[in-house]
Amino acid sequence: MFSYPPPGTSAFSAWTQKFGKIYTIWMGTTPAVVVTGYKELKETFVNDGDSYSDKMIVNKFNTSFRGGDFGVIDTNGNTWKEHRKFALHTLKDFGMGKEAMEASIQLEVDNIEKELKRMEGKDVNLQELYDMAIANVINQFLFGIRFNNPAKFNEIKSYLDDFFDVQGSMRVYLSYTINWLPQWMVELLTPDVAKTREGIFGFLEQQIKEHREEIDFDSEDSKDFVEIFMKEQKRRESEKDHETFSNDHLRNMCFDMWSAGMHTTSNTMGWLTAFAMNNPDAQRKMQKELTEVVGDRMVTMKDKLKLPYTNAFINETQRLANLVPINLPHATTRDVELAGCIVPKGTTVIHQISSVLYDPEIFPEPRKFKPERFLDDSGNLKKSEELIPFSIGKRVCLGEGLARMELFLFTANLFNQFEFLESANGVPSLERTYSAVAKVMDFKCRVQARYSS
Numbered sequence: 438m439f440s441y442p443p444p445g446t447s448a449f450s451a452w453t454q455k456f457g458k459i460y461t462i463w464m465g466t467t468p469a470v471v472v473t474g475y476k477e478l479k480e481t482f483v484n485d486g487d488s489y490s491d492k493m494i495v496n497k498f499n500t501s502f503r504g505g506d507f508g509v510i511d512t513n514g515n516t517w518k519e520h521r522k523f524a525l526h527t528l529k530d531f532g533m534g535k536e537a538m539e540a541s542i543q544l545e546v547d548n549i550e551k552e553l554k555r556m557e558g559k560d561v562n563l564q565e566l567y568d569m570a571i572a573n574v575i576n577q578f579l580f581g582i583r584f585n586n587p588a589k590f591n592e593i594k595s596y597l598d599d600f601f602d603v604q605g606s607m608r609v610y611l612s613y614t615i616n617w618l619p620q621w622m623v624e625l626l627t628p629d630v631a632k633t634r635e636g637i638f639g640f641l642e643q644q645i646k647e648h649r650e651e652i653d654f655d656s657e658d659s660k661d662f663v664e665i666f667m668k669e670q671k672r673r674e675s676e677k678d679h680e681t682f683s684n685d686h687l688r689n690m691c692f693d694m695w696s697a698g699m700h701t702t703s704n705t706m707g708w709l710t711a712f713a714m715n716n717p718d719a720q721r722k723m724q725k726e727l728t729e730v731v732g733d734r735m736v737t738m739k740d741k742l743k744l745p746y747t748n749a750f751i752n753e754t755q756r757l758a759n760l761v762p763i764n765l766p767h768a769t770t771r772d773v774e775l776a777g778c779i780v781p782k783g784t785t786v787i788h789q790i791s792s793v794l795y796d797p798e799i800f801p802e803p804r805k806f807k808p809e810r811f812l813d814d815s816g817n818l819k820k821s822e823e824l825i826p827f828s829i830g831k832r833v834c835l836g837e838g839l840a841r842m843e844l845f846l847f848t849a850n851l852f853n854q855f856e857f858l859e860s861a862n863g864v865p866s867l868e869r870t871y872s873a874v875a876k877v878m879d880f881k882c883r884v885q886a887r888y889s890s
Contacts, residue, residue: 449471453473469766542842543735575694593636645687662690697836708877713852761828
């Protein structure tokens, strides 16, 4: 595999052209079947979704980082189903798509707007503002708190950045996927994993500890995810059915939602801003729509259906950014027939969504930023089932609803209130930097208010 060019999307594209839509690669000593193309992905991960719903569990990673098979990302079977259902139910109860969650997001929008007004005409690092804002939304959901101390947030974020960088390194990847390596050697080769674990889980465990000291189990109301989990934990303990609702599961559930939710949404906003600055005509077109429909007031979710171009702009950002170019590998839950071959139960299967997002037959000129591709001839937003940035199948991102709300409210409000202009260093580069997600290169911009105070 080292003979093919980086990045991963280019390598998979080369393999697809050479071997066809379905083929096998080796991940260390583990064979993995790669499925590309929307038709093929739908036939497997949607139409036969239960057969492909397991995750490829990297036991060495779970042992060294998580302390075992815990959480919702790196578990399978009933444990995964139970925790995914619980997380989705809690997100729904806390207003995913409702006013409660919207108010939490709007608070962070307002804070960014205040900072941008203060920095008007000066170079500003928007990614830092996005990072803290998105982290605060997730923190409110998980722990009922915001980061009021930027230094503390930056410390936690540095551990999270290190985690994703470590997970994207070839050294760590091979350490986890070469099956004959003993666990002690893996940990010897990956000391940075232990450092990031201690930093991230130290923060999570402190929040959990404070909740356990303050929780009122008799109260019917709960202020956040951790309280709801603890009450469910206590209920199950009384029924002697609490094995899957252990403290280890709680800690790892918080990690899964905090890490996945922050890094992806925040980096999508970074890409969106970079695309807007590189495509000023598209930025102006979005702002014209916002002015005509909304004016200078705050944009709310009630405005969403009336802003087709703004939604198309977000869709095109998610498509072209292709944030997770190599998806989390799945595994078959039973023997299946795929491309005329029998694939045994437990085989690793990769659903390569890049092959869809960059498919020229679906999205002509796929490397160009063209929001209009998501609009019909009348300017209305088109439904595009091939737009699958949140993955496809049974393990589609459980925070999709929250992420869509965040992306809309941050984008519509910030671009309605400000123009985003190039700094003295010019427009952002659209070169990609890789860790576990594809990030836009660091950049600064200048902002100019669109309405007088």
